[in-house]
Amino acid sequence: MSENLIKPENLVYKKTEVLTDRVLHYCPGCGHGTAHRMLAEVIDELGIQGDTIGVAPVGCSVLAYYYFNVDMTEAAHGRAPAVATGIKRVFPEKYVFTYQGDGDLAAIGTAETIHACNRGENILIVFINNGIYGMTGGQMAPTTLPGMKSSTSPRGRDVATMGNPLKITELLAQLPGTYFVTRQSVHTPANARKAKRALKKAMEYQKLNKGTCLVEIVSNCSSGWKMTPVQANKWMEENMFPFYPLGDIKVPQE
Amino acid sequence: MMKELRLMKGNEALAEAAIRAGADAYFGYPITPQSEVIEYLMAENPVERTGMVVLQAESEVAAINMVYGAAGCGKKAMTSSSSPGISLKMEGISYLAGAELPCLIVNVVRGGPGLGTIQPSQSDYFQAVKGGGHGDYKMIVLAPATVQESVDYVKLGFDLAFKYRTPVMILSDGIIGQMMEKVDLFEQVPRSTEEPEWATVGKKPGRDHVVVTSLQLQSEEQEKVNLRLQAKYREIEKNEVRYETYETEDAEYLFAAFGSAARITRKAMEMARAKGIKVGLIRPQTLFPFPVEAINKLAGQVKGILTVEMNAGQMVEDVKLATCGKTKVEHFGRFGGMIPSPEEILNALEQKIIGG
Numbered sequence: 236m237s238e239n240l241i242k243p244e245n246l247v248y249k250k251t252e253v254l255t256d257r258v259l260h261y262c263p264g265c266g267h268g269t270a271h272r273m274l275a276e277v278i279d280e281l282g283i284q285g286d287t288i289g290v291a292p293v294g295c296s297v298l299a300y301y302y303f304n305v306d307m308t309e310a311a312h313g314r315a316p317a318v319a320t321g322i323k324r325v326f327p328e329k330y331v332f333t334y335q336g337d338g339d340l341a342a343i344g345t346a347e348t349i350h351a352c353n354r355g356e357n358i359l360i361v362f363i364n365n366g367i368y369g370m371t372g373g374q375m376a377p378t379t380l381p382g383m384k385s386s387t388s389p390r391g392r393d394v395a396t397m398g399n400p401l402k403i404t405e406l407l408a409q410l411p412g413t414y415f416v417t418r419q420s421v422h423t424p425a426n427a428r429k430a431k432r433a434l435k436k437a438m439e440y441q442k443l444n445k446g447t448c449l450v451e452i453v454s455n456c457s458s459g460w461k462m463t464p465v466q467a468n469k470w471m472e473e474n475m476f477p478f479y480p481l482g483d484i485k486v487p488q489e
Numbered sequence: 490m491m492k493e494l495r496l497m498k499g500n501e502a503l504a505e506a507a508i509r510a511g512a513d514a515y516f517g518y519p520i521t522p523q524s525e526v527i528e529y530l531m532a533e534n535p536v537e538r539t540g541m542v543v544l545q546a547e548s549e550v551a552a553i554n555m556v557y558g559a560a561g562c563g564k565k566a567m568t569s570s571s572s573p574g575i576s577l578k579m580e581g582i583s584y585l586a587g588a589e590l591p592c593l594i595v596n597v598v599r600g601g602p603g604l605g606t607i608q609p610s611q612s613d614y615f616q617a618v619k620g621g622g623h624g625d626y627k628m629i630v631l632a633p634a635t636v637q638e639s640v641d642y643v644k645l646g647f648d649l650a651f652k653y654r655t656p657v658m659i660l661s662d663g664i665i666g667q668m669m670e671k672v673d674l675f676e677q678v679p680r681s682t683e684e685p686e687w688a689t690v691g692k693k694p695g696r697d698h699v700v701v702t703s704l705q706l707q708s709e710e711q712e713k714v715n716l717r718l719q720a721k722y723r724e725i726e727k728n729e730v731r732y733e734t735y736e737t738e739d740a741e742y743l744f745a746a747f748g749s750a751a752r753i754t755r756k757a758m759e760m761a762r763a764k765g766i767k768v769g770l771i772r773p774q775t776l777f778p779f780p781v782e783a784i785n786k787l788a789g790q791v792k793g794i795l796t797v798e799m800n801a802g803q804m805v806e807d808v809k810l811a812t813c814g815k816t817k818v819e820h821f822g823r824f825g826g827m828i829p830s831p832e833e834i835l836n837a838l839e840q841k842i843i844g845g
Contacts (some may be wrong), residue, residue: 255698285691290558291702300700307690309563311584312553317546321558321566322689324542325514326661329691350547465624 240283245400248295255304262369264464266454267295270363271302273431274332277438278305279308287330288322290315292344294336294442295369301385303334307484313344314317316351319358319421330441332359338368341377348388348403355412355446360436362404362449366475377401380478400478404451414446416485419457420453453479490539490677499636499666500525501658502674503569503595504520505676508535511678512593513564514542516555518574520606522663523597528567529642539680549574553581553594560590561701563688564679565647565749569595571663572613573604575621582591582656585701587636587714589687592763593651594628595659600826608826609663614803618776619661621651625715629729630776632747636670641741644675649729653721654687654756660776662799664749664828731774732783736762740769742842743787746797747773750829757834768838774806781811788806793842797834798822817842 253275261267261482274372284305293312300307313332323331340348340362349357367385368374374387384415386437392400406407408416415437419430431463432454437448453475490509495504504526507515517527524599527545535541542559552568559566570578575596585592598616600610615621617630629649632640639661646657684690692698705711733753739741742761748756751772751829771787773780788794793816796805805820812818821837823829 276690282580285693288562288689288691297704300698300702304692304698306557306692307701308689309588310557311554311580313549313583314557317551317554317559319546320551321514321516321555322562323558324544324555325559325562325564326690346547347551347671348549354813361675444492447593 243337253276253279253284253304254300259299259388261295261300262458264457264467266365266421266452267363267434270361270430270454271425273421273427274334274361274434276302277431277435280435281438284439289333290319290322290327290331290333292333292335292339294339294362296334296336297370299334299364307462310421313339313342314347315339316347316356316360319355320351320356321485323356323358327357332361332436334361335363335364336369337362337364337376337378341401345403349401349407349410352407352449353410354448355414357441357444358447359445360449361434363454364451364453365454365459365487367456368458369456369459371378373484377403380474402479404449404484407449412446412489413485415448415456417442417483418451418453418479418481420481422455422471439476440487453481493674493677495672495674496637497626497672498525498669499639499661500597501529502672503639503643504529505674506640506824507567509646509675509677510644511539511565511680512541512567512647512678514559514566515554516544516546516566516568518546518552520548520571520574522599522609522666523571523595524570526553527668533669541679541680547758548756549577550580553578555583556592557581557590560585560592561689563587563683563685564692567593567595568586568595570599571599572601572610575613575616579616579622582628583626583701584626585656586626586628586718587624589654589657590701591647591654592656593646593650593659595655595661598660599671600824605798606826607663608827609749609799610824610826611750611799612664612801612803613660614687614800617658618807620750621663625743625775626718629653629655629725630660631657632774632776633658634673634748634751634772636665636668637667640672640674644678653725654810655721660748662749670746673816726778729775730778732780733772733774734783735772737769737771737787739767740787741791741792742766742768742838743791743794744797744838745784745794745804746769746770747776750797750799751842753831754834755827756831757838760831760835761838766838766843773777779807779811784808784811785813785815788815791816793817793819795838795842796820797829799828799844800824819845
């Protein structure tokens with residue numbers, strides 16, 4: 236019966252070949268899977284699978300190289316923008332992206348992030364911000380909100396002693412080296428589509444050699460936040476978005 | 490560029506050798522006493538000569554990770570620094586070794602620990618030879634004693650790095666980096682256009698995507714990686730030992746020294762010979778792999794070995810291991826940027842080995 240239905244004219248969705256067939260290790264409800272798919276579909280639609288080199292971070296997406304069906308390098312914690320710089324400088328014609336979490340990009344890798352952006356490296360930085368260290372078990376991140384609980388801020392983040400959440404995306408948008416900086420989310424179909432459009436623009440801009448493109452995706456962490464996936468998305472809308480408002484932060488002056 | 494004879498400063502000669510060796514990329518950060526490497530490259534602008542890319546990074550950490558990225562693309566990538574900067578690079582070096590990427594790292598050693606001093610030293614022997622970064626790994630370590638060797642080891646270093654897919658370190662020091670000597674520059678080697686099958690060059694249709702990583706979450710798999718690395722190091726030990734001996738045929742005593750210390754020790758050896766003391770010298774040119782067999786053989790011939798090092802006694806441990814207790818081994822060193830004189834060395838031989 237089902238065999239009769241598998242015909243080209245009945246095809247409504249086909250998984251992009253820029254994603255491998257490996258089963259994702261991410262927790263149920265996690266935004267990484269959708270973010271991966273949006274980026275992979277962009278690479279597919281632009282026809283640049285063979286010209287793209289990705290850099291995976293340390294964090295939950297450390298194994299991103301299992302899922303993106305492009306040549307990939309696994310960087311040390313925080314060093315992805317430096318690794319991407321090395322790749323782009325020897326292969327200026329290739330499309331190079333990093334995929335990094337908040338701890339990787341905005342804590343241990345702050346120097347590499349700021350300087351790659353300040354040099355205007357022609358790379359795409361995809362920045363997943365869920366305000367927590369997911370892989371190591373829910374510790375405080377540089378983007379953890381004031382008062383937000385984590386395993387290393389069990390009474391809530393006290394900004395007086397633990398510092399403030401770092402709005403690194405706004406900071407990076409100030410640098411002359413960045414060309415396109417935007418903040419998106421992937422928690423609803425509409426938002427995912429918007430995020431995909433932003434990723435596509437950013438990848439296309441790479442051809443222009445005008446500077447670094449940064450797409451932040453504010454995401455959830457139901458395991459780290461100790462919520463159900465639905466609760467996590469609601470909490471994200473109510474707490475993360477007011478602090479990290481969605482939308483373009485720096486757009487090219489055409 | 491043709492073969493050429495020039496009078497050059499060590500650091501500048503090394504930089505010129507990098508261009509001539511067909512390097513694709515240099516990433517560095519200034520630090521005394523090796524800043525002339527990046528200064529020379531920036532002035533020379535090799536992108537116009539060969540297409541070689543040169544970039545001043547924001548830190549040593551960034552520089553070694555840029556090397557990692559470029560090396561993963563199958564390119565000849567290198568960096569240089571001096572002791573405190575090399576400590577910062579150690580994280581990246583461990584990753585390069587783990588991911589089995591070829592690259593060249595130059596350490597123009599200065600006195601430590603900490604910020605130490607800017608004067609020459611050999612106190613990074615342990616760091617270079619025993620690991621330095623985390624995990625069970627080795628680098629091939631080449632120890633030049635002349636500006637000429639600094640130049641030749643750039644080419645040799647890249648060749649070995651690609652032959653074994655491993656980081657190679659040139660362990661130089663502030664004397665060799667800063668002094669001027671006559672140097673025979675080799676002919677330009679064309680930059681390679683090869684795309685190794687392990688390199689991230691863009692996924693080709695019909696082949697699996699390439700992943701450069703040092704991560705294996707399953708310990709069974711990580712042990713396999715380690716076994717493969719160890720097999721590679723045994724192969725390197727078998728094939729790549731390099732050393733020179735001086736007047737060892739009739740030697741009753743032996744000096745062991747590398748790099749700058751070996752030059753000074755050679756003078757001490759001549760002075761000793763003039764006094765009728767039959768002493769020879771072994772100078773390891775590779776510190777890993779170490780000339781274990783050669784030293785073991787000489788240990789059976791001499792009454793004692795004095796290692797001379799610009800450190801508090803590091804290579805002496807490897808010399809002792811190599812001798813298997815066949816003969817007495819002592820160490821003489823000056824450190825913290827101090828350089829031993831031939832007289833001091835001769836005196837140490839007489840006190841510690843002959844009279845001791």
